[in-house]
Structures are given as structure tokens and as C-alpha cells.
Amino acid sequence: MRIGSWTLSHPVFVAPMAGVTDRPYRRLCKALGASYAVSEMAASNPQLWNSVKTSRRLDHKGESEPIAVQIAGSDPDMMAEAARYNIEKGAHIIDINMGCPVKKVCNVASGSALLRDEALVSRILHRVVEACRPYDVPVTLKTRTGWDRNSRNAVRIGQIAQDAGIAALILHGRTRCDLYQGEAEYDTLREVKSCLEIPVVANGDIDSPEKARQVLEYTGADAVMIGRAAQGRPWIFREISHYLATGEHLAPPTWGELRRCLLDHLEDHYQFYGQFTGVRTARKHIGWYLEGLPGAEQVRQQINRSETTKDQVHALQTWFDQFSTNETIAPHALAA
Numbered sequence: 517m518r519i520g521s522w523t524l525s526h527p528v529f530v531a532p533m534a535g536v537t538d539r540p541y542r543r544l545c546k547a548l549g550a551s552y553a554v555s556e557m558a559a560s561n562p563q564l565w566n567s568v569k570t571s572r573r574l575d576h577k578g579e580s581e582p583i584a585v586q587i588a589g590s591d592p593d594m595m596a597e598a599a600r601y602n603i604e605k606g607a608h609i610i611d612i613n614m615g616c617p618v619k620k621v622c623n624v625a626s627g628s629a630l631l632r633d634e635a636l637v638s639r640i641l642h643r644v645v646e647a648c649r650p651y652d653v654p655v656t657l658k659t660r661t662g663w664d665r666n667s668r669n670a671v672r673i674g675q676i677a678q679d680a681g682i683a684a685l686i687l688h689g690r691t692r693c694d695l696y697q698g699e700a701e702y703d704t705l706r707e708v709k710s711c712l713e714i715p716v717v718a719n720g721d722i723d724s725p726e727k728a729r730q731v732l733e734y735t736g737a738d739a740v741m742i743g744r745a746a747q748g749r750p751w752i753f754r755e756i757s758h759y760l761a762t763g764e765h766l767a768p769p770t771w772g773e774l775r776r777c778l779l780d781h782l783e784d785h786y787q788f789y790g791q792f793t794g795v796r797t798a799r800k801h802i803g804w805y806l807e808g809l810p811g812a813e814q815v816r817q818q819i820n821r822s823e824t825t826k827d828q829v830h831a832l833q834t835w836f837d838q839f840s841t842n843e844t845i846a847p848h849a850l851a852a
Contacts, residue, residue, distance in 0.1 A: 520654025748804025
């Protein structure tokens with residue numbers, strides 16, 4: 517699959533998730549088989565560009581190319597300026613967020629709230645594409661099937677995007693009002709793909725190699741984007757890409773591989789955030805890794821009480837010491 521001039525090695529991508537897909541996480545997922553990752557959503561408001569949160573979200577040091585940055589907002593000129601700003605900071609691809617269902621985003625007519633105003637969608641897309649064109653930077657759009665189930669307009673949004681010069685469309689198979697509840701549907705994805713010439717990426721509830729292949733075959737999509745299923749399970753990218761290429765399953769990770777993966781992730785995470793913030797933001801990642809594993813609840817409580825990175829790492833090392841390094845982790849535990 518191609519996005520502009522960028523050729524991606526295989527069709528398995530990391531979805532942008534606020535508070536999750538920071539630089540350490542993106543680097544890890546790419547190392548474990550994701551061919552493409554998009555940053556957390558960055559605000560288009562210039563007043564926020566110098567904040568600590570935004571500065572971290574725009575930090576791509578050591579991340580493999582292409583660097584993709586997602587921007588959000590509702591003002592076409594401000595979005596265009598945000599695109600230029602991020603290109604100057606190193607972005608190779610600009611992604612526009614019109615899919616976030618969170619209330620605080622939708623309340624300022626941003627994210628998936630924009631799906632109720634197709635004329636504004638068109639103006640934003642045209643302005644951002646125009647702003648990126650002199651830099652030869654492609655623009656993608658991530659969106660949902662519509663505001664609610666009675667107003668699914670993904671086909672029209674896709675056509676607007678294609679006409680505006682958007683290089684690829686990423687479509688989550690839910691409406692805004694669905695939030696993350698129920699099951700994603702792929703009929704709309706299939707319809708959108710049949711109407712467009714630009715690449716379409718399927719997103720939503722893709723949590724296994726078999727599901728990825730099923731969705732690709734049913735929708736005709738060019739790639740899949742994995743979000744929540746990769747939380748605590750970043751090796752899912754190599755599992756899916758291997759299965760799509762060969763039809764065969766990779767063996768689950770061993771306890772030794774899980775230990776190295778988690779502790780390496782934490783080391784990068786702590787360096788990125790510093791001790792005070794790093795200890796606190798690492799808790800959710802550790803919880804995802806440990807979910808369903810033997811003795812996880814006890815060590816998780818200890819992790820959540822820890823106030824230093826040293827204490828968190830020590831608690832994990834002590835817990836891992838009870839398992840044989842070369843023993844494969846039971847698949848049902850990893851899928852918990």
C-alpha cells in the first residue's frame with residue numbers, strides 16, 4: 517500500500533489513541549511488526565503548541581519513517597497552519613481526525629462532530645491538502661461511518677475526501693454515537709471501498725490474524741489498523757502480518773520475550789516522561805500486559821502503589837522470576 521510517495525511494507529497499522537500511542541509505544545509497535553503508526557491527536561490551536569503535552573506528542577526522536585502526525589480541530593485555516601507547523605517539526609504524513617467520539621472533543625465541533633457538517637468537512641480537507649502540497653506531504657483522513665446509525669454518511673465523506681486530494685481514508689466501523697460499544701460493522705466499509713479509488717484502511721474490532729484476513733477479504737480494504745487489541749499485546753502486528761503473508765500462525769511469545777518486551781518498553785517510557793510522570797502513566801500499560809496472567813492482580817496492586825521507577829521494575833522482575841524463560845505463554849492467557 518502507498519500513502520503519497522511512501523510505500524508501506526505490509527498492511528498492518530497502529531491506530532492513533534490519545535494517552536496510548538506516544539513515541540515509546542509507536543517505536544515498540546513498529547519494532548514488533550507494524551509498518552505504520554500515527555501519533556496521538558495534536559491540537560490545532562497554536563496556543564497549545566508549547567504545552568508539555570503537545571511537545572511530547574510532537575517528539576519523534578528515534579522513530580522510524582514515515583512520521584505521521586494526527587491533527588484535530590474545526591477551523592480550516594487553523595488546521596492548515598497546524599499541518600505546516602507539524603511538517604516543520606518533521607511530519608512526513610498529516611492525518612486529520614474526524615473520528616474521535618469523546619465528548620470534550622465533539623463539544624467544540626471537532627472530531628466526529630464534524631460529520632454533521634459536510635460543507636465544513638470539505639473546507640477543512642481542501643485547506644489542509646493545499647497547505648501540505650508545497651511540501652509534497654500527503655494527507656489522510658480518519659473518520660467514522662457517521663454521527664449515528666440513522667445518518668451514516670461515510671460514502672459521501674469519502675467522496676469529499678477523494679475530491680479534496682486526500683491520499684487515504686481510515687474508517688472505523690462505528691458511528692460517533694456508538695462510541696466503542698457493540699460490534700463494529702463492515703458493510704459500510706465495503707460500500708465506501710467500492711466507491712473510491714484511494715486506499716481505504718479498515719479499523720474497529722480487529723483483534724486476531726483471522727479477523728484481519730476476514731475483514732480485508734470482505735471489505736476489499738487495502739490495510740487494517742489495530743487499536744485497543746494491541747494494548748498490552750504489541751506483538752499482534754507481527755502475528756497478523758505473518759498470517760496474512762503465509763497463512764500460518766506464529767508461536768505465542770515466551771515468558772522471556774514478554775519480560776524483555778515489557779521492561780524495554782518501560783525503560784523507554786520512563787526516559788520519555790521522567791520519573792514522576794513516567795511511574796504514573798506506565799501503570800495502565802503494565803496493567804494491559806499483565807491482564808489474565810497468573811498472579812497478575814497482586815503484582816498490579818504493588819505496581820500501582822509504587823512511587824519510583826525502580827520499585828515498579830523490581831516488582832515486575834520479582835514476579836517474572838517465577839516463570840521459566842523459555843516456556844511459551846498459554847494463548848488463552850494472552851487473549852484474556
